[in-house]
Amino acid sequence: MLQQLIVTSQGEVRLPHFSSLTMAFAVCFVFLLVYHPVLSKESQEPTCLEIIVNKTYNCEGLGLQEVPDLLPNSTETLDFSFNSLYALYNSVFSRLENLEYLDLSRCSINWIYNEAFGSNARLSTVILAGNPILYIADTAFLGATSLQHLFLQETSVQDLSFIPLKSLKGLVTLHLGNNFISSIKFPPNITLDNLKLVNFALNRINSISVEDARFLKQIKNLTLILKGNNIEYIEPNAFNSSDFHHLDLTGCAWNTDLSSLLSGLIGLTTDTLRIGSFLDLDGNNFDVFPKTLNGLCNITVKELSLQYRKVSTEAKEAYSCLSKIEKLDLTWTYLDSIPRLNQSSILKELILNENKFSSLCNVSSESYPLVTHLHLVGNKEILDMGAKCLEGFPKLTYLDLSHNDFHVVKCCRVQFSGLSSLSHLNLSYGPPLPLDNPAFPENKKLQILDLSHFHLLTDESSRPFSNLADLKTLNLSHSLVNMSHTQLLDGLTNLAFLNMKGNSFYYGTLKGENLFSKVLQLETLILSNCNLQVIEKPAFQKLKKLKTIDLSHNKLTALAPDTFSGLHEISLNLASNMISTIPIGLVQNTSGGNTINLSYNPIDCSCSNIEFLTWFKQHEKIFLDKSNTRCASPRSLAGRELTEVTLTCGFSPMYIIVIVIIAIVCIILTIFIVQYFRRRIYAAI
Numbered sequence: 001m002l003q004q005l006i007v008t009s010q011g012e013v014r015l016p017h018f019s020s021l022t023m024a025f026a027v028c029f030v031f032l033l034v035y036h037p038v039l040s041k042e043s044q045e046p047t048c049l050e051i052i053v054n055k056t057y058n059c060e061g062l063g064l065q066e067v068p069d070l071l072p073n074s075t076e077t078l079d080f081s082f083n084s085l086y087a088l089y090n091s092v093f094s095r096l097e098n099l100e101y102l103d104l105s106r107c108s109i110n111w112i113y114n115e116a117f118g119s120n121a122r123l124s125t126v127i128l129a130g131n132p133i134l135y136i137a138d139t140a141f142l143g144a145t146s147l148q149h150l151f152l153q154e155t156s157v158q159d160l161s162f163i164p165l166k167s168l169k170g171l172v173t174l175h176l177g178n179n180f181i182s183s184i185k186f187p188p189n190i191t192l193d194n195l196k197l198v199n200f201a202l203n204r205i206n207s208i209s210v211e212d213a214r215f216l217k218q219i220k221n222l223t224l225i226l227k228g229n230n231i232e233y234i235e236p237n238a239f240n241s242s243d244f245h246h247l248d249l250t251g252c253a254w255n256t257d258l259s260s261l262l263s264g265l266i267g268l269t270t271d272t273l274r275i276g277s278f279l280d281l282d283g284n285n286f287d288v289f290p291k292t293l294n295g296l297c298n299i300t301v302k303e304l305s306l307q308y309r310k311v312s313t314e315a316k317e318a319y320s321c322l323s324k325i326e327k328l329d330l331t332w333t334y335l336d337s338i339p340r341l342n343q344s345s346i347l348k349e350l351i352l353n354e355n356k357f358s359s360l361c362n363v364s365s366e367s368y369p370l371v372t373h374l375h376l377v378g379n380k381e382i383l384d385m386g387a388k389c390l391e392g393f394p395k396l397t398y399l400d401l402s403h404n405d406f407h408v409v410k411c412c413r414v415q416f417s418g419l420s421s422l423s424h425l426n427l428s429y430g431p432p433l434p435l436d437n438p439a440f441p442e443n444k445k446l447q448i449l450d451l452s453h454f455h456l457l458t459d460e461s462s463r464p465f466s467n468l469a470d471l472k473t474l475n476l477s478h479s480l481v482n483m484s485h486t487q488l489l490d491g492l493t494n495l496a497f498l499n500m501k502g503n504s505f506y507y508g509t510l511k512g513e514n515l516f517s518k519v520l521q522l523e524t525l526i527l528s529n530c531n532l533q534v535i536e537k538p539a540f541q542k543l544k545k546l547k548t549i550d551l552s553h554n555k556l557t558a559l560a561p562d563t564f565s566g567l568h569e570i571s572l573n574l575a576s577n578m579i580s581t582i583p584i585g586l587v588q589n590t591s592g593g594n595t596i597n598l599s600y601n602p603i604d605c606s607c608s609n610i611e612f613l614t615w616f617k618q619h620e621k622i623f624l625d626k627s628n629t630r631c632a633s634p635r636s637l638a639g640r641e642l643t644e645v646t647l648t649c650g651f652s653p654m655y656i657i658v659i660v661i662i663a664i665v666c667i668i669l670t671i672f673i674v675q676y677f678r679r680r681i682y683a684a685i
């Protein structure tokens with residue numbers, strides 16, 4: 001029998017000689033006396049978490065009143081939020097000259113004095129959110145020449161002149177959400193040539209005059225966020241000839257009609273305009289009629305969002321001023337039929353999520369001639385999807401119908417007929433439906449098909465995807481696929497990614513001949529949570545291109561050494577199984593680019609697994625999540641990380657002594673018996 005001798009980092013304790021023991025005690029005692037103050041100070045001062053050595057530290061919520069001495073001068077990223085600083089002087093951060101990112105959220109800062117960041121020339125981001133700031137010196141940011149991002153949310157700012165913008169010439173983003181600001185007017189003689197974003201969300205802005213907007217309107221490609229302000233009036237021409245990237249007026253105009261807001265935006269050009277609402281502002285919203293949006297005719301906008309606005313259902317008119325819009329977001333707008341757009345619409349993307357449509361079929365084919373992307377997720381009614389229902393969208397390439405229920409008896413031949421350009425189809429979280437055979441005969445260009453959580457009802461002869469030679473990605477996770485239907489994946493000759501998570505194998509066995517044997521280009525195969533207990537040897541043999549196999553969260557206890565033979569550069573996830581010993585042949589041929597995740601397995605750390613454990617030590621880099629890769633047996637090592645265990649296996653002296661004694665006893669016994677019988681034979685003679 002083999003016996004183990006364990007030598008761990010704390011291991012190998014030899015009992016020292018008595019006199020040296022006394023000596024050691026004395027030395028320790030003296031040491032404690034001498035260093036007592038240092039030790040007690042260190043143990044009192046909470047230490048910051050080191051994220052990246054010498055660069056990134058987290059000192060969040062430690063009650064600190066100053067920068068701890070232990071923080072190295074080279075620190076670049078510092079989270080110092082939720083401490084107690086009260087005032088920022090020049091000296092507070094002067095030591096940290098390499099600082100680039102500083103989070104001072106909720107540090108009870110009241111005063112920010114002269115050159116508070118004067119030594120931090122590389123500082124680019126300062127977060128001061130949630131501080132009750134009473135005073136900022138005009139020279140507070142002098143010296144912080146790289147400052148680009150300033151966060152001042154919830155700091156009780158009332159007026160922009162409170163912020164020393166004159167010395168912030170390089171500012172790119174300015175975050176002022178949740179304050180008491182009533183005007184977007186910037187102080188005179190300010191130059192902010194790099195300004196890209198100003199966020200005024202949730203302030204007290206009620207109106208915007210031409211004068212107020214003078215500074216911001218001249219900034220090209222600006223993102224201006226005004227959401228959550230109760231803006232009742234925008235003076236016409238306030239934004240005349242301004243050229244923005246993004247203007248967010250979500251949840252503005254609680255007490256006025258949207259049209260009055262829009263008429264103030266006359267002459268504006270912006271890539272995106274948001275004039276939706278918030279869900280909880282429901283009662284306060286005026287309905288949107290087609291005429292309400294007529295102001296859009298005097299605005300140039302590419303993407304428009306009306307999320308959560310109540311769009312009137314009675315309107316029969318076409319939305320005439322939407323004809324220049326390329327992307328329209330009508331999420332949760334209480335619509336029960338798809339709105340009619342002007343015939344000359346150039347719309348490319350339409351978002352209709354979370355409405356109350358009963359049918360998709362009565363869309364005039366002239367309304368959306370150019371739409372390529374249609375999102376209709378989580379409709380609140382069961383959708384009627386008759387034959388050729390989506391013909392109103394002849395150019396569709398992307399269709400997301402996830403989280404919907406359909407009045408359909410069989411899927412999906414007639415429903416998606418005519419959509420010959422379709423390349424991305426999402427039917428995840430759909431109802432249980434039998435599939436046609438083939439299911440998508442007219443959608444030969446499909447590349448991505450998501451049928452996750454869509455209960456597939458198939459039978460043994462089903463070959464639903466047989467015509468989808470272009471399909472690259474197929475998600476069949478949690479689709480109750482019957483894994484014994486070996487023809488299911490026939491025809492998927494170019495499939496590279498297959499997710500089968502959460503489908504159970506019959507008797508927990510992945511057979512040698514299985515449904516994956518047909519998808520020869522497969523690179524990624526996800527078989528986690530598949531109740532797998534056994535993988536027969538040739539199961540993956542035909543899949544020569546396989547690079548990633550996820551077998552986590554199964555019930556595998558063992559794997560044959562050559563299960564993945566012939567596969568190079570593979571990343572293998574075996575986490576959360578019941579594997580205790582790993583045959584060395586399974587991992588031996590893996591090369592540099594490989595990874596193996598063995599976490600949460602009951603690894604055997606006794607000498608019977610020594611071959612693998614030694615290999616593990618030599619190739620630690622290959623293994624992921626090592627802190628959760630632990631021994632389960634023998635008991636003395638249970639819970640220990642594999643990386644800290646060193647085994648020495650061999651014959652123990654005790655074992656040799658026992659063997660020798662037994663051998664001697666045997667010899668003596670033999671001699672004795674021989675003697676005894678000899679005597680009896682002689683006696684008999």
Ligand SMILES: *[C@@H]1O[C@H](CO)[C@@H](O)[C@H](O)[C@H]1NC(C)=O
Pocket residue numbers: 196221223245
């Ligand atoms: C405008 O700004 C956005 C984001 O701020 C950026 O993605 C875009 O490239 C910019 N466009 C131009 C023309 O500079």
Ligand SMILES: *[C@@H]1O[C@H](CO)[C@@H](O)[C@H](O)[C@H]1NC(C)=O
Pocket residue numbers: 237240241267
């Ligand atoms: C709006 O801007 C344009 C172009 O700068 C200018 O011609 C026009 O007069 C402005 N309109 C008003 C009412 O200021």
Ligand SMILES: *[C@@H]1O[C@H](CO)[C@@H](O)[C@H](O)[C@H]1NC(C)=O
Pocket residue numbers: 263266294295296297298
């Ligand atoms: C567009 O602006 C002009 C004045 O500049 C105004 O007469 C017209 O009514 C506006 N159109 C809409 C639809 O608001």
Ligand SMILES: *[C@@H]1O[C@H](CO)[C@@H](O)[C@H](O)[C@H]1NC(C)=O
Pocket residue numbers: 318319320323342343344
């Ligand atoms: C459609 O848009 C064009 C150009 O924007 C406009 O001239 C026409 O009146 C609109 N038609 C309808 C029915 O609103």
Ligand SMILES: *[C@@H]1O[C@H](CO)[C@@H](O)[C@H](O)[C@H]1NC(C)=O
Pocket residue numbers: 377400402403426427428448450
């Ligand atoms: C399909 O929709 C689901 C739910 O809306 C989403 O989680 C998933 O990422 C989508 N799939 C693809 C391939 O985009």
Ligand SMILES: *[C@@H]1O[C@H](CO)[C@@H](O)[C@H](O)[C@H]1NC(C)=O
Pocket residue numbers: 459460482483484485
């Ligand atoms: C899977 O298919 C086989 C063969 O058609 C059938 O015998 C078995 O009952 C099916 N399993 C389930 C769970 O439907």
Ligand SMILES: *[C@@H]1O[C@H](CO)[C@@H](O)[C@H](O)[C@H]1NC(C)=O
Pocket residue numbers: 428450452473474475497499
């Ligand atoms: C299905 O898999 C695709 C590809 O990885 C992924 O983008 C998508 O989010 C997955 N669907 C769901 C519902 O998780």
Ligand SMILES: *[C@@H]1O[C@H](CO)[C@@H](O)[C@H](O)[C@H]1NC(C)=O
Pocket residue numbers: 552553573575576597598599600624625
């Ligand atoms: C390894 O697998 C575990 C369990 O599934 C997972 O939590 C962890 O994120 C994985 N680690 C890596 C690095 O992939």
